[in-house]
Amino acid sequence: MEKKAKKRMSNKAFAGIWGTVLAILLVAVLVGNYFAMKYTTIITRSLGHTTTKVTTTGDGSGDNEYFKSDYSSHDELVDHETEFSKQLVAEGIVLMRNQDNVLPLESGKKISLFGIGSAKFVYSGLGSGAIDTSKTTSLKDALEAEGFQVNPDLYSVYEKSEARVGKEEDPSTYLDSVEKSIKEYNDAAIVVISRNGAEAQDLSEDQLSLSDAEMSLVKYANDNFDDVIVMLNTANAIEMGWSDSRFFPNIKACMWVGYPGQEGISSIAKALTGEVNPSGRLVDTYAYDSTSAPATQIFEYGEWTNTNNEENGPKNAYTVYGESIYIGYRYYETRYEDTVLEQGNASTADNEYDYTKQVQYPFGYGISYTQFDYSDFSLKENGDNFTAQVTVTNNGDVAGKDVVEVYFQSPYTDYDKENLVEKSAVELCGFTKTGEIQPGESETVSVDIPKETLRAYDYTNAKTYIVDDGTYYFAIGDDCHQALNNILAAKGYTTKDGMDADGDDSLVGTYEQKEFDNTTYAKDATTGNEITNQFDYGNIQTYDDSYVYLTRNDWTGTWPTIYGEPNEKGRYNAEATDEFVQLSQNNIYQDDPDAEMPTTNSGDNINLITMRGKDYDDEGWDAILDCLTVDEMVEMVRLGGWQTMAIDSISKPMSSDQDGPAGISGELIMSDVDCMGYPNQELLAATWNKDLALEFGKCIGEDGLSVNVQGWYAPGAGTHRTPLGGRNFEYYSEDTYLAGSMCANEVAGAQSKGMYCYLKHLVLNDQEQRRYGISTFTTEQALRELYLAPFEMAVKDADCHGMMAAFNGIGGIWCGASKELITNVLGGEWGFHGIIVTDYASANEGYMFIDAGLQAGTDLWLNTDSDVYKMGDVSDNATIVTALRNASHDILYTVVNSSAMNGIDENVVVKKVLPLWQYWLIAFDVVMAVVIIGCGLLVIRRCRKNSGIEIVVEENK
Numbered sequence: 015m016e017k018k019a020k021k022r023m024s025n026k027a028f029a030g031i032w033g034t035v036l037a038i039l040l041v042a043v044l045v046g047n048y049f050a051m052k053y054t055t056i057i058t059r060s061l062g063h064t065t066t067k068v069t070t071t072g073d074g075s076g077d078n079e080y081f082k083s084d085y086s087s088h089d090e091l092v093d094h095e096t097e098f099s100k101q102l103v104a105e106g107i108v109l110m111r112n113q114d115n116v117l118p119l120e121s122g123k124k125i126s127l128f129g130i131g132s133a134k135f136v137y138s139g140l141g142s143g144a145i146d147t148s149k150t151t152s153l154k155d156a157l158e159a160e161g162f163q164v165n166p167d168l169y170s171v172y173e174k175s176e177a178r179v180g181k182e183e184d185p186s187t188y189l190d191s192v193e194k195s196i197k198e199y200n201d202a203a204i205v206v207i208s209r210n211g212a213e214a215q216d217l218s219e220d221q222l223s224l225s226d227a228e229m230s231l232v233k234y235a236n237d238n239f240d241d242v243i244v245m246l247n248t249a250n251a252i253e254m255g256w257s258d259s260r261f262f263p264n265i266k267a268c269m270w271v272g273y274p275g276q277e278g279i280s281s282i283a284k285a286l287t288g289e290v291n292p293s294g295r296l297v298d299t300y301a302y303d304s305t306s307a308p309a310t311q312i313f314e315y316g317e318w319t320n321t322n323n324e325e326n327g328p329k330n331a332y333t334v335y336g337e338s339i340y341i342g343y344r345y346y347e348t349r350y351e352d353t354v355l356e357q358g359n360a361s362t363a364d365n366e367y368d369y370t371k372q373v374q375y376p377f378g379y380g381i382s383y384t385q386f387d388y389s390d391f392s393l394k395e396n397g398d399n400f401t402a403q404v405t406v407t408n409n410g411d412v413a414g415k416d417v418v419e420v421y422f423q424s425p426y427t428d429y430d431k432e433n434l435v436e437k438s439a440v441e442l443c444g445f446t447k448t449g450e451i452q453p454g455e456s457e458t459v460s461v462d463i464p465k466e467t468l469r470a471y472d473y474t475n476a477k478t479y480i481v482d483d484g485t486y487y488f489a490i491g492d493d494c495h496q497a498l499n500n501i502l503a504a505k506g507y508t509t510k511d512g513m514d515a516d517g518d519d520s521l522v523g524t525y526e527q528k529e530f531d532n533t534t535y536a537k538d539a540t541t542g543n544e545i546t547n548q549f550d551y552g553n554i555q556t557y558d559d560s561y562v563y564l565t566r567n568d569w570t571g572t573w574p575t576i577y578g579e580p581n582e583k584g585r586y587n588a589e590a591t592d593e594f595v596q597l598s599q600n601n602i603y604q605d606d607p608d609a610e611m612p613t614t615n616s617g618d619n620i621n622l623i624t625m626r627g628k629d630y631d632d633e634g635w636d637a638i639l640d641c642l643t644v645d646e647m648v649e650m651v652r653l654g655g656w657q658t659m660a661i662d663s664i665s666k667p668m669s670s671d672q673d674g675p676a677g678i679s680g681e682l683i684m685s686d687v688d689c690m691g692y693p694n695q696e697l698l699a700a701t702w703n704k705d706l707a708l709e710f711g712k713c714i715g716e717d718g719l720s721v722n723v724q725g726w727y728a729p730g731a732g733t734h735r736t737p738l739g740g741r742n743f744e745y746y747s748e749d750t751y752l753a754g755s756m757c758a759n760e761v762a763g764a765q766s767k768g769m770y771c772y773l774k775h776l777v778l779n780d781q782e783q784r785r786y787g788i789s790t791f792t793t794e795q796a797l798r799e800l801y802l803a804p805f806e807m808a809v810k811d812a813d814c815h816g817m818m819a820a821f822n823g824i825g826g827i828w829c830g831a832s833k834e835l836i837t838n839v840l841g842g843e844w845g846f847h848g849i850i851v852t853d854y855a856s857a858n859e860g861y862m863f864i865d866a867g868l869q870a871g872t873d874l875w876l877n878t879d880s881d882v883y884k885m886g887d888v889s890d891n892a893t894i895v896t897a898l899r900n901a902s903h904d905i906l907y908t909v910v911n912s913s914a915m916n917g918i919d920e921n922v923v924v925k926k927v928l929p930l931w932q933y934w935l936i937a938f939d940v941v942m943a944v945v946i947i948g949c950g951l952l953v954i955r956r957c958r959k960n961s962g963i964e965i966v967v968e969e970n971k
Contacts, residue, residue, distance in 0.1 A: 025957040032953045036946050043942045050935055056878035059656040059670065062686035063929035066660040066667045072921025080626070081768030081913040083719050091720060095690040095713050096277045102693050102710070103278030105415065105447075105701040107285050108270040108380040109292035110300075113259065116202075116241045116266035118288025118383065121161030123201040126168050126239075127154065128231050131208025131247050133172035134179055138273050138691060139249065139743035141213025142674035142727060144681040145691025149276050153206070156283040165199035167192045179208045182227035185234055196238060203239040204286075205232055209248035211273075211743035216313075216782045222304045222737055223253045236262040245282075246270040249696050249743030251298040251734075254374055270296070272697035273743055275676060276690060291383045293415040293447070294700040295493070297747035298734055299342045300375035307345055308337035308564055308574050310736045315784050316578040316586035321599055329598055329826070329861055331784035332588070334554050335792035336574025338563040339800060341735050342748030343377040343494045344438040348566055350495075351439035354502060354512045359570045367569075369495075370514050377749060378419050378442070378493035380700075384410025384453065388418075393488050393523025400463040400525065402444065404490050408451040416451065417702040418490065420444040420461050421497035424468060425484030429530065431567045433475040435482075436795060440498040442751045443467045443488070447703045463488070468527070469535040473794035477547045479535035483527050490521040540810050541845040547794055548834035552825035554791040557591045563793055577791075598789060598826020603866040609892035612899050614647075615663075616640040622664040623918050626910045630847040630903075638664055638906065639899050644889045647898040650905065652864060652883040654851060654874035656683060658725070658905055658914075665924035666906065669914035671725030671772070671851075675744040678717045678726065689717040695730055699746035699756050707756040711763020711771075715913075718769045724914040725849075726764060727818060731757050731773045731804040732780060740782040744774075750800050754807030762812040768913025772851050773808055774818035776829055777801050785821045787828060787861045797824070806844055815848030815908045819872055821858070828861055836871035849873050849908045859883060868897035873904045 050057060058065060085091040109117070119125075127133075135153050138145040154164045171192060177183040189196070207228065209221060224232065235242045242265045244257055249272060257265050269292070271282050284290040304310050315333045340348060350369040352360035361367035390405045402420050419442065426437040444461035451457050468486060469479040487504060491497025496517070503517030504524070537544055554561050554577065564572050578588035590598070618641050625634055641663045650659040660668040672678045678689040690713065692698075698710055714726060730744035731753060739745070746753035761771045778790040778801055792801075808814040817840065819830035829835060830852050840846040855862050855877040864875060864883045875883055888894040909915070918924065 022960070025960055029953055029957055032949065036949055039942070040946055043939065047935070047939065052880050053878050054880060055653050055655050055657055056683060057931060058929045060683055060686075061929070061931050063931055064668065065926055065929050067925050067927045068667070068917060069923045069925070070921055071923060076919050076921070078919040078922070079916050081715075081719060081916060083716055085716065088720060091716055092690065098709060098713060099275055099277040099690065099692055100281045102698060102701060102706055103271070103274045103281040104284065104290040105703055105706060106272060106294040106693065106697040107282065107290070107292045108294040108296055108700055109267075109382065110270055110296075110375055110380070111257070111266075111268040112381060112383075113266040117243065117269075117286065119162070119202060119286050121287055122163065124163045124165070124199040125157065125201060126165040126196050126199045126203050127172075127206065128168070128203055128235050129206040129208065129228070130172050130175060130177045130182055131179055131206040132204070133169055133175075134208070135206070135279070136179055136208045136210055136247050136273055137275055137279075138676045138694060139211040139213070139741070141741070142682050143213070143676050143694065143741070143744045144674065145276060145676050145679055146681060147276075147691070149691070151279050153279060153282070156279045157286070159280065160283040160287050160289075162283070162286075163199065165192070165195050167195035168199070179210050180221060182225055182231065184227050185231045189234060200239060202241045202243060203235040204243045204245055205235050206245045206247055207252070209250055209252065211249045212740050214740070214782050214785070216740040217250055217738045219305060219738070221252075222250065224256060229256065232256065232262060232265070236264045240264055241266050243286075244268040247273070249273060249694060250739070251300050251304070251737040253302060253304055254300055255302040270294070270700075272700065273676075273694040274697065275693040278693045288383060288412070291412055291414040292380065293382060293417065295378050295380040295417050295419070295702050296375055297377070297696055297699045297749070297752060298737065299346055299373060299377045299748065301346070301372060302374050303372075304737050306372055307341070307736065309335070309341045309345075310738060312336050312574050312576045313736050313738050313781065314576050314586065315781070315788060316576060316588055318590045319587050320589050321595055329787040329789065329823070331787070332577070332789040332791065333781065334561075334577040335735070335790070335796060336563055336577070338565065338793055339436045339438060339796045340564055340566070341733070341800065343440070346373050347376075347494055347498050348439040349569060351498060351502065352566055352569065354507055358566050359568050362570055365570050373495065376493040376495035378491070380417070382410070382414045382416070384408055384412045384414045386410075386414075386416040386451070388490055388521055390458070391490055391521045391523065393525070395525065396462070398465050400465065400488065401460055402463060402488055402490070402523065403458065403460045404521070405456050405458045406448050406451065407456040408453050411453055413450050413452045416448045418446050418448065418459050418461065419493070419497065420463065421489050421491060421494060422463070422467065423487040423498075423501050424470065425482050425486070426566065427482045427484060430470075430482065433472055434563070434565060435470050435472045435480070436565060437470060440494050440501065442494065442749050445702055445752070445755070447701070466535060466539060471795040471798045472532070473547055476532040476536075478532065478545050481527055481531040481534065483530045486525045486527060488523045488525070538843045541843060543842050545843055548838050549794045549797055549824055551597065551827060551834075552791055552797065553793055556825075557594045594826055598823065601863045601866050602827065602831060603863060603869055605891070606893045609896050611892040612896055613640040614895065615643045619663055621920055622666045622906060622910050623915055623920055623922070625906070626915060630907050635903060635907070639903055642899070642902055644895060644898065647902045648885050648888070651868065651873065651898060651901050652875050652885065653877060653880065655856065655876050655878035658874065658909055660924060660926045662924070662926050664906075665918070665922065666909065667914055667918065667924050669724040669909050669912065670722060671727060672723045673727045675728040675730045677714065678721060678723050687721045687723060689721060694743045695746050696743055698760075699752055702752070704755060704759045707759035708763040711760040711765070712767055715764045715767020715769040719767060719913055724768065724909070724912045725770050725772060725816065727772050727774065729757050729760050729771065729773060730775070731808060732775055733801055733804070735780040739780055746804070750803040754804035757804050758808045758811035761808050761814045765812065765815065768916070770815040770848065770908050770912050772816035772818040772849070773805055773814060775820035775853060776805055776817045777820060777835065778824060778829075779820035779822055786858060788822045789826045790822050791825055802839070809840070809844045809846045814846070815911070817846070817848070817850050819850055819852050821853045828867075830862060830872040831866040831870045833870040841871060847904065847907060849904050852876050856882060865894060868894065868901055871900070873901035
């Protein structure tokens with residue numbers, strides 16, 4: 015037998031294979047390095063590394079910890095935040111129904127939990143408001159900790175199910191298998207209805223009602239239990255008509271619990287036992303039919319037919335807020351009053367309006383395990399305020415807290431009707447929460463109401479704020495509807511006139527405005543600057559004068575529809591005017607011929623810390639700003655994702671910014687921060703407790719000190735325009751006063767610990783569908799009174815130092831490029847000084863133009879991609895350099911007054927250094943270079959060695 019020796023691989027083949035391998039390896043290393051450098055900022059933030067080195071040149075004897083923690087250890091802080099979260103949930107839970115006093119339940123009861131949400135409870139929303147849920151307690155464990163016995167077999171079915179929240183599994187597929195355990199655990203059924211809220215995704219109308227599977231589950235519970243309790247684990251006001259005893263008589267109680275965060279779920283269990291007496295109040299109206307509200311009916315977006323192009327594709331969508339100011343209770347209550355007063359075509363033979371069939375639970379509603387009554391109401395004029403005072407008495411059997419809600423009504427005059435000044439029949443103007451009142455005891459509370467509250471914005475005639483002459487009513491009520499009934503009673507109306515219940519006129523006070531006033535509030539009370547129309551370009555009537563917004567002067571005749579005409583696919587389309595196309599589709603930046611080149615790169619190297627505590631307009635800022643080079647300013651402005659950059663020339667450290675509304679979280683950018691995940695903003699608002707909002711902010715500030723974060727992408731100061739909003743969980747309420755009051759206190763608390771807050775999303779980001787660049791149209795009255803008001807309150811009441819410009823546009827102009835919004839209103843009218851940051855910018859260079867944004871007053875691009883928003887050589891452009899200087903001023907002013915300066919004084923020098931991971935990368939590159947070069951040399955050596963050698967073939971015989 016012959017055996018041939020293996021043929022040696024030729025040099026060509028050997029070199030080809032190994033050359034290819036080494037080439038691929040080299041390309042992989044180069045590509046990896048490219049992307050590492052491209053996303054340097056986000057990698058640095060995600061790993062928690064620093065880009066600065068701090069060197070002390072003095073003796074270090076001074077105290078340069080400007081913001082100090084109130085806690086001696088991290089564990090002590092966490093203990094406090096845990097108890098605070100529990101208290102927040104305890105005061106935010108809203109008891110909506112309690113028939114036959116089925117609640118509280120006795121400890122030890124055997125309970126069956128129904129619904130996928132019982133095992134997959136929603137603790138937070140998704141996106142920037144997400145929290146780490148790995149540390150949460152299950153609802154089952156929380157209930158068992160309070161002594162309840164929970165059906166383990168039924169719970170196990172949900173725990174193992176692959177069904178998702180909101181996608182309930184057909185109960186007929188599993189209930190038979192656990193029938194025996196259900197009969198054993200039969201003292202009460204708790205049906206958990208859960209809905210997720212998420213960034214970039216709105217709810218559908220179907221999600222606002224129960225699915226067939228959920229309805230079957232409810233029916234099963236009703237048919238098999240004497241006592242059924244519904245638990246609403248949602249941030250969106252869903253339809254609850256099915257819970258009425260007319261349909262399911264054994265549904266005895268309903269409790270809204272929101273998203274309780276990491277530690278709050280134990281308070282839900284305690285509320286069931288009665289250890290916690292619920293004292294929360296609803297922050298939204300619960301309608302029988304969510305689509306009965308005009309805003310919900312026209313929530314859909316349309317598309318322009320003549321603006322499509324690849325570069326500005328996101329800007330092809332539009333939406334028109336045709337409902338004007340009539341969202342939430344402003345619609346339902348106003349139309350109710352007009353029905354009683356038989357005015358404005360509020361209820362006609364063809365379009366009857368019956369409030370009792372429209373609203374199930376009004377805004378501000380919530381009950382308790384005890385009974386509170388009001389007496390001795392008074393209203394006094396007190397300088398620039400009114401003071402409402404009332405005595406609250408606990409006439410029940412257990413201790414509890416009550417919320418005192420004050421509402422007002424301004425006259426709806428002929429002037430208003432003629433000039434389209436819309437007036438809500440009732441508006442929240444003040445509130446407070448009592449302490450815990452023991453049975454039989456009382457507490458007298460006072461609420462101050464600024465006279466400025468009476469103003470209304472007239473965008474058609476006076477083009478500023480006005481105060482109508484006539485009678486203004488102020489009323490106390492358990493909710494907005496009861497307050498309105500009290501006002502109607504004071505006007506002399508009763509159930510005989512069509513009211514659904516008689517009111518109590520003893521809880522109403524009045525103020526008489528003698529003359530029409532269009533001058534007092536034509537100038538801002540804070541800055542003294544003139545207030546006039548700024549947003550005509552955001553009103554659809556500017557481009558289409560045939561369009562009519564909803565007015566209470568003619569409800570049926572002006573009822574809004576989606577703007578445009580439906581196409582064959584059902585999507586609404588409209589053709590934009592040439593004026594609008596020019597405004598919306600192009601970069602609106604223009605060089606200023608009068609701009610003067612400011613000084614740059616002075617070489618003085620003045621330490622930024624010298625400006626700590628100085629006014630924004632202090633003359634010392636000029637010398638600081640003169641130090642900056644154009645390149646330093648460009649890089650700081652365009653690479654502002656989750657940070658502000660360090661600058662050597664002025665010893666500015668890097669500052670760290672972080673999401674989100676439920677606390678400083680590493681969920682979105684996978685960073686190493688580890689902080690408390692708090693209950694959602696809506697649950698905080700439901701407490702109606704300003705002190706808790708202040709403490710919430712302080713806790714966020716403490717977390718910032720703990721993990722070296724100074725900027726917070728929160729709170730969310732948007733408005734619940736409809737129940738469909740995907741990010742309603744990040745925002746407080748449908749009511750702007752409640753939202754603004756809670757937001758201002760939260761900001762004040764956070765800033766007291768050196769944290770600057772980026773309120774978001776400025777402004778009109780009330781839907782997630784097509785949020786990138788969508789053109790949003792509304793009246794200036796609605797924009798100012800509803801959507802800008804919470805931001806304004808945070809600036810004026812808390813001196814807020816940050817804002818986040820929304821993705822969308824006011825009209826066709828991106829919010830971040832609106833000089834009218836940022837320079838004229840925020841800076842000019844309100845006196846705002848701080849950072850305006852964009853929403854996530856890395857993928858939106860096609861319309862979030864950096865030159866236009868800077869010119870408008872935006873300061874920082876939330877961008878982590880070093881290849882985008884490059885500005886080229888702008889060193890000779892006085893307009894751009896001036897805008898960069900203004901942006902740098904805003905950033906530096908904010909940072910120097912934050913905890914970013916802890917540890918820095920005039921004897922400290924800050925220098926930029928490579929983050930630690932880049933040293934790792936350099937080491938890796940060196941190793942790879944040695945490997946590639948070494949392997950390459952070995953390949954060459956082998957090929958040379960074998961060159962010209964004859965291959966010998968051996969034969970075995």
